[in-house]
Amino acid sequence: MKAFYLTTPLYYVNDVPHIGHAYTTIAADVLARWKRLSGQKVFFLTGTDEHGAKIAKAAEDTKQTPREFVDRIAGEWKRTWNAMGVTFDDFIRTSEPRHQKVVQWVFEKLKASGDIYKGSYEGMYCLHDEAYFTESELVDKKCPTCGRDVQKLKEDSYFFKLSKYEQPLLDLYAAHLEFLSPKFRASEIVNFVKSGLKDLSVSRTRVSWGVPISSDPSHTVYVWFDALINYITAAGYVELGDGKSAPRFEELWPADVHIVGKEIFRFHTVIWPAMLMALGLKLPTKVFAHGWWTVEGTKMSKSLGNVVDPNKMSADYGNDAFRYFLLREVGFGSDGDFSEKALLGRYNSELANNLGNLLSRTTTLIVKNFDGAAPKPAAASFLLGDVADLTRTVAAQYDALAFGDVLETIFGLMVRTNKFIDDKAPWKMGPDQKDELTLVLGECVQVLRVLSIFLNPFMPEKTEEMWKRLGEGESVAGCGPAWVQELLAGRIPEYSPGQRVIKGDPLFLRKAAPAAK
Numbered sequence: 001m002k003a004f005y006l007t008t009p010l011y012y013v014n015d016v017p018h019i020g021h022a023y024t025t026i027a028a029d030v031l032a033r034w035k036r037l038s039g040q041k042v043f044f045l046t047g048t049d050e051h052g053a054k055i056a057k058a059a060e061d062t063k064q065t066p067r068e069f070v071d072r073i074a075g076e077w078k079r080t081w082n083a084m085g086v087t088f089d090d091f092i093r094t095s096e097p098r099h100q101k102v103v104q105w106v107f108e109k110l111k112a113s114g115d116i117y118k119g120s121y122e123g124m125y126c127l128h129d130e131a132y133f134t135e136s137e138l139v140d141k142k143c144p145t146c147g148r149d150v151q152k153l154k155e156d157s158y159f160f161k162l163s164k165y166e167q168p169l170l171d172l173y174a175a176h177l178e179f180l181s182p183k184f185r186a187s188e189i190v191n192f193v194k195s196g197l198k199d200l201s202v203s204r205t206r207v208s209w210g211v212p213i214s215s216d217p218s219h220t221v222y223v224w225f226d227a228l229i230n231y232i233t234a235a236g237y238v239e240l241g242d243g244k245s246a247p248r249f250e251e252l253w254p255a256d257v258h259i260v261g262k263e264i265f266r267f268h269t270v271i272w273p274a275m276l277m278a279l280g281l282k283l284p285t286k287v288f289a290h291g292w293w294t295v296e297g298t299k300m301s302k303s304l305g306n307v308v309d310p311n312k313m314s315a316d317y318g319n320d321a322f323r324y325f326l327l328r329e330v331g332f333g334s335d336g337d338f339s340e341k342a343l344l345g346r347y348n349s350e351l352a353n354n355l356g357n358l359l360s361r362t363t364t365l366i367v368k369n370f371d372g373a374a375p376k377p378a379a380a381s382f383l384l385g386d387v388a389d390l391t392r393t394v395a396a397q398y399d400a401l402a403f404g405d406v407l408e409t410i411f412g413l414m415v416r417t418n419k420f421i422d423d424k425a426p427w428k429m430g431p432d433q434k435d436e437l438t439l440v441l442g443e444c445v446q447v448l449r450v451l452s453i454f455l456n457p458f459m460p461e462k463t464e465e466m467w468k469r470l471g472e473g474e475s476v477a478g479c480g481p482a483w484v485q486e487l488l489a490g491r492i493p494e495y496s497p498g499q500r501v502i503k504g505d506p507l508f509l510r511k512a513a514p515a516a517k
């Protein structure tokens with residue numbers, strides 16, 4: 001069976017993770033968790049991009065060798081994702097031997113087929129940043145990165161025949177509309193390709209920290225050409241040597257979705273599919289570009305000192321609340337603005353007041369009135385309505401990576417349920433109103449059980465806590481596949497006999513505003 005294969009970009013190790021990186025990774029994790037929850041086999045890949053002059057320079061600045069430096073920083077990335085509950089199945093680093101072997105093999109194969117040829121490259125070079133720029137990239141004729149003078153340089157270089165793939169790429173976009181997602185980002189790529197593609201320089205003689213070309217070791221492979229290949233390396237492409245792939249390659253490739261930020265959409269939708277075409281490999285089903293976060297209206301940058309550390313946000317608000325916020329605040333695909341004030345606002349109003357209260361009111365009243373025995377729910381829940389329909393909607397929203405829509409659907413349900421409790425005021429019901437109490441609280445428990453399932457990919461820890469309080473046995477993650485199937489068939493799994501609801505501390509403690517800086 002084909003596994004659902006999804007990826008994040010490989011992050012550069014000249015920096016540590018900030019909320020922009022956390023956003024992509026958490027979004028991918030939510031999708032991976034949803035797919036697993038609904039019973040699919042999943043392969044979720046993330047990792048680090050470790051070659052190139054910039055990284056060698058960052059290593060030099062810290063007086064470490066590139067190897068020591070990348071090992072240290074890659075460790076920090078991995079630790080951050082682990083701490084945030086990111087359930088990647090593989091973490092690939094471009095400096096690993098398993099990847100270098102594949103890059104070298106691909107390069108030689110394309111050289112042999114004529115898709116890579118030798119020529120010379122001329123551009124404006126910044127000695128300080130060890131990078132070429134085109135005339136149009138220069139700022140006031142100076143290096144756009146450091147502002148220093150640049151000089152015209154020429155070097156031998158291998159080129160990838162990107163121009164040959166102009167028409168095949170346009171055919172791909174026309175035949176597979178999903179490939180360029182979301183839709184509103186498609187025309188920019190189509191127009192770019194239509195305006196004509198130039199062959200791409202894919203080797204460097206001035207960058208030593210990279211993958212050497214086996215047949216011409218004075219060259220290293222251009223970082224993007226190197227890094228994109230990771231997606232097939234991890235899937236087992238030519239892993240067995242002699243051009244033979246590992247058996248898992250069949251199960252994994254092509255990727256179902258590459259999730260990327262909008263600034264690297266072009267690399268993934270033009271260069272990458274052309275490379276795959278040249279290799280005769282199947283193409284990914286979808287590349288999805290999300291938008292960019294600013295911080296309180298300003299671009300995030302080290303020099304401005306406004307980079308938000310995701311580790312700090314998680315420590316202050318909890319992983320689940322931070323994950324929820326990032327995907328709730330802006331629609332996936334659009335740009336957004338981060339502020340701690342907005343995070344705090346949603347934390348208090350949506351999580352503490354709405355979700356937390358719903359759970360605490362329901363469990364408290366059940367413990368008080370029924371000694372914790374979960375009241376038998378009515379045959380059909382009117383708050384959930386047509387459960388099959390609701391579940392199909394949520395599943396379709398997840399599958400379309402419309403995470404904001406999933407949360408909007410769920411939030412609507414939460415608000416309706418809280419209003420229902422307010423209207424019915426079950427705390428006012430006396431012992432002679434047990435039937436009415438059973439009905440009201442039974443309804444709330446059903447909603448909370450279904451909410452735990454739907455919300456689990458966003459809030460894996462809190463939903464497990466809810467599940468326990470509701471007296472459910474196994475974990476949400478464990479029950480998920482059976483539950484989702486039942487819900488899709490319009491059925492809510494029965495309570496187990498003797499199921500007991502328990503009270504506990506608030507799910508989300510209300511928080512005061514952080515002290516002004």
Ligand code: MSP
Nearest residue numbers: 009010011012020021024049227228260261292293
């Ligand atoms: N190494 C390349 C990717 C190679 S993939 C084969 C790269 N790395 S990066 O470290 O710069 O990470 C870029 C990614 O980080 C973006 O695509 C996006 O996913 C995320 N973000 C970085 N800054 C961001 C924001 N301000 N907002 C949202 N996401 C952004 O590019």
